[in-house]
Amino acid sequence: MSAHAINVTDLAVELGGRLALENVNLFVDRGELVGLIGPNGAGKTTLLRSILGLLPVASGGVRIDGAPTGPGKNGIGYVPQRHEFAWDFPISVEDVVMTGRTGALGLFRRPGEKDWRAVGDALDRVRMDDLRTRPVGELSGGQRQRVLVARALALQPSTLLLDEPFTGLDMPTQELLSDLFVSLAREDRAVLMTTHDLASALYSCDRLALLNRTVVAVGSTDDLNDPHIWMDTFGVGETSPLLRILKAA
Amino acid sequence: MSPLDFFADLINPDLSFLPKALLIAVMSSIVCGVIGCYVVLRGMAFIGDAVAHAVFPGLAVAFLISGNLVLGGTIAGVITAVLVALFSQNRRLKEDSIIGVFFVAAFALGIVVISQAPGYAGSLQQFLFGSITGIPDEDLYVVGGTGVLILLVAFLLHKELVAITLDREMARSMGVKVFWLDIVLYVLVTLAVVISVQTIGNILVLALLITPAAAARLLTDRMGIMMLLAPVIGGTSALVGLYVSWSWDLPTGGTIVLVLTAAFLAAWGLAPRHGLIAKRLQRRRHRAASESTRVAAVVPA
Numbered sequence: 001m002s003a004h005a006i007n008v009t010d011l012a013v014e015l016g017g018r019l020a021l022e023n024v025n026l027f028v029d030r031g032e033l034v035g036l037i038g039p040n041g042a043g044k045t046t047l048l049r050s051i052l053g054l055l056p057v058a059s060g061g062v063r064i065d066g067a068p069t070g071p072g073k074n075g076i077g078y079v080p081q082r083h084e085f086a087w088d089f090p091i092s093v094e095d096v097v098m099t100g101r102t103g104a105l106g107l108f109r110r111p112g113e114k115d116w117r118a119v120g121d122a123l124d125r126v127r128m129d130d131l132r133t134r135p136v137g138e139l140s141g142g143q144r145q146r147v148l149v150a151r152a153l154a155l156q157p158s159t160l161l162l163d164e165p166f167t168g169l170d171m172p173t174q175e176l177l178s179d180l181f182v183s184l185a186r187e188d189r190a191v192l193m194t195t196h197d198l199a200s201a202l203y204s205c206d207r208l209a210l211l212n213r214t215v216v217a218v219g220s221t222d223d224l225n226d227p228h229i230w231m232d233t234f235g236v237g238e239t240s241p242l243l244r245i246l247k248a249a
Numbered sequence: 250m251s252p253l254d255f256f257a258d259l260i261n262p263d264l265s266f267l268p269k270a271l272l273i274a275v276m277s278s279i280v281c282g283v284i285g286c287y288v289v290l291r292g293m294a295f296i297g298d299a300v301a302h303a304v305f306p307g308l309a310v311a312f313l314i315s316g317n318l319v320l321g322g323t324i325a326g327v328i329t330a331v332l333v334a335l336f337s338q339n340r341r342l343k344e345d346s347i348i349g350v351f352f353v354a355a356f357a358l359g360i361v362v363i364s365q366a367p368g369y370a371g372s373l374q375q376f377l378f379g380s381i382t383g384i385p386d387e388d389l390y391v392v393g394g395t396g397v398l399i400l401l402v403a404f405l406l407h408k409e410l411v412a413i414t415l416d417r418e419m420a421r422s423m424g425v426k427v428f429w430l431d432i433v434l435y436v437l438v439t440l441a442v443v444i445s446v447q448t449i450g451n452i453l454v455l456a457l458l459i460t461p462a463a464a465a466r467l468l469t470d471r472m473g474i475m476m477l478l479a480p481v482i483g484g485t486s487a488l489v490g491l492y493v494s495w496s497w498d499l500p501t502g503g504t505i506v507l508v509l510t511a512a513f514l515a516a517w518g519l520a521p522r523h524g525l526i527a528k529r530l531q532r533r534r535h536r537a538a539s540e541s542t543r544v545a546a547v548v549p550a
Contacts, residue, residue, distance in 0.1 A: 052422045072424020080418040089290055089415055090470045102412040103423025108405050135470040151419070 003066030005030050005159050005190030006051060010060035013043075013050050019058070020046045023214050028192050030158060033185040035205035036194040039234050042212045044194040045081075048161050051192070052078060064159060072103040077152030077160040081167065082144055087137055093147055094132040097122055100154035115154075122153035126180060142173035149180070160184060162193040166200060178204040198245050250496035258495065270381035270448055271491050273392050274505065277445035278457055278487040280396040282480030283403060284441040285462035286472070287434060291414045295345055296333070297458045299352035300435065301442045303329035305359030305451055308376055308443075313366050319391050319443050326439030329355050334431060379450030379502035381491070392444045399440050402433065410434060411472070449502040456506040457483060464509075464516035467523065482512050 004027035011024040021043045028034045036044050049055050051062050053069040064074035077100075097119045098111055105111060111119075123129045126146040131139070136147060145165055152160060162181065166174045178200050185191040185206070195201050201208060202221050210216040210224070210233040217229045224230070227243050236242055259268050288297045307325025311318045329351050336351075337344040363369050363376070403410070412420045413427050421427050438458070445454050461483035465475045490505030518525045 049422075054421055070424070071422055076422070078419060078422040080416060080422075084418045085416045086290070086414060090466065090472045090475055091411070091415070092471070095472075096415065099408075099412045099415055099419075100423075102408055102420065103425055105408070107409070110408075137470065155423075 003063065004028065005065055006192060007063045007066075008047070008051065008060070009063075011047075011050060011062065012058040012060055013046055013055055014058045015046065015055075019213065021050065021213060024060070024211075026209055026215050026218065028159075028190040030188050030190045031185060032206040033181055033191045033193065033204060035201035035208045036192060036211055037196075037198065037201060037208055037233070038211035042233075044211055045163055047211065048078075048163055048192070048194060051161060052076060074159070075104070075155055075157050077155050077157030079145075079148045079152045079160070079162045079165060081163045082141070082148065085144075085148065087144065089136065091136055092133050093128060093136060093139070093150075094119055094123065096136055096147055097150045097154050100151035104155060118154050118156055119150075121156075122150040125153055125184075126150045141169050142176065145169065145173075145177060146180075149177075149184075153184075158189055160189050160191045162191065164194055164196065166195055166197045174200050198242065202246070250492075252492065255492050255495060266382050266384060267495070269384050269386070269389060270501070271488065272389060273384060273444075274381075274448045274487040274491055274501075275484045276392055276396050277441070277448065278461070278483035278505075279480040280399050281441045281445055281454075281457040282461040282465075282483035283400060283476055284437050285458040285460075285483075286465070286476050286479050287403075287410055287414065288438060288458055289462040289466055290472070291434075294455070294459050295348060296330075296435070297438055297442075298455050299333065299348040300326050300330060300439050301446075301451060301454045301458075302352040303355040304439060304443050304446065305356050305376065306362055307359075308446065308451075309359040309363035309366075312372060312376075313362060317391075318447070319395060319440075322443035322446065323436075323439055325355065325359075326443065327436055330435035330439060331432065334428070334435070375450075376446070377450050377452050378500060379446070379448050379453065381448055381501045384447060388447065392447075395440055395444050399437050403437060406430065406433060449505055453502045453506045456509055457487075460506070460509040460513050461486070464513040467513075467516040467520045482516075483509070486512050 006026070006028040008024055008026045011021055012019060013021040024047065036047065038044055046055065050057060051069060053062070053071050053073065062069045064076060067074060098115065101111065101115050101118065105115065120129070123132055126149050128143065128146050128150055131143065136144065139147065165177055165181070169177070174197065181191055181193060182204050193205070207218060207220055208224060209218045210229060212233045216233045217224055227238070227246065230243060230246060231237065234240070234242060258264050259271065288294060304322035304326040307321035307323065308318050310316070311321025332351055333344070333347050336342070336347045363373055366372055409425055409430050412425055413430050417427055441458065442454050445457050449457055461479040462475070464482050465478035468478055469475050486509040487505050490508040491501060493499065493508065494501040494504035521527055
């Protein structure tokens, strides 16, 4: 049996003296889009950062394609939240996408033909090739998100992590992005995405992982039809609108 | 005084300090212009200010023991920068508070140290406001050599410095050494400040770092062009400032900074697309366009 693309086993992570994650078990295989769902402070971003190897683990571990994880080691494509990026920086779309190859290029090396081809492919893939010379400050929210996805794709990763890609975007833009993420997964990539947007997650993800310091449940939408799982994860009552959305889905 | 007279003074052997001062002012403005682009784009003007003040105790000690000013200033600047970087790891205090504590402390230390020097009021004034006389020949080489080194390091690490400015989280995930690059950038800023302090003075040196880069940012949306424009604006302002100060017998540092400020204001007004004049023109064009459509709607077809 070949190794999972992402395999988190018995992971515990301590942040500022308290356990932010404990006993987390989760795997993602190539070809599937997995949604990571949970309330604020549940540890969604912490889990993504642990998968990248950015945080010291208290116990357990993360393997990527069977190898231990570490920053820049496994060629994971990472799309942080949009507000982490300095959008007022005077830089063009294609130069931003090229920064995705900074780590892979290494110190003192300038991008060559191969790197520019990877950047061109990434821009084509998210349909931003016609805006490649546009300064990033002039882009709309949806276009910005696509630039960040292209930047991650410039590394030609087989594993993709997306942190809250839908935040602050309107429905049509969310749908376009959802379709993009599904097709990126179908192209033999493992895609793990955190989101607050239940409706799109239920609709587009192959499996959902409900997280609140630990993985409360994992499965397809049908597997997760017990309302108590959701009440536990989010700490809400039976009358919560959240459960009504679930029933409608 | 006409520019021709200024040129005559520049080649007058009795005034040999003048071409030296000009060369140092222009060289340091060029270096500060380039490094200032990173400072402005990262929004770390306050750190630039801090470093500028932090080099002061080092200069004072070097002055007291007749050591190398560049070396002394660099050591003090780097120590303060590393202290700030380390103390900022504590999340209870924000970075700007840490900077506020350390740079004033460094400056205070400098004042106490330099008060031990004989005739200290004169040397204090020289440090704070700059001076164009009494620059030894070797300083030309030190400033030139250090300047080339600063620009070379920035050129080699440009890709990484841009990556950590754009998105630190992403840079970290790619295995880019964010903490060490921060230190390198602080050291570059420190060196740029130290080589500029001589002519422009400790208090005004921040203007050399920030103003040309800020003016250049107003003029373009391309970082490459910004990094060419900023040193041109800085170098030209240094030349014009020195000329004006020499002609009217005004303090050199202050005059250079005022010329820089004028250049910044001009950029604010004249910038393509986003400047005051461009905006006014756009508004007029919009008004004309909307009026002509209104007329077209009224006139029956």
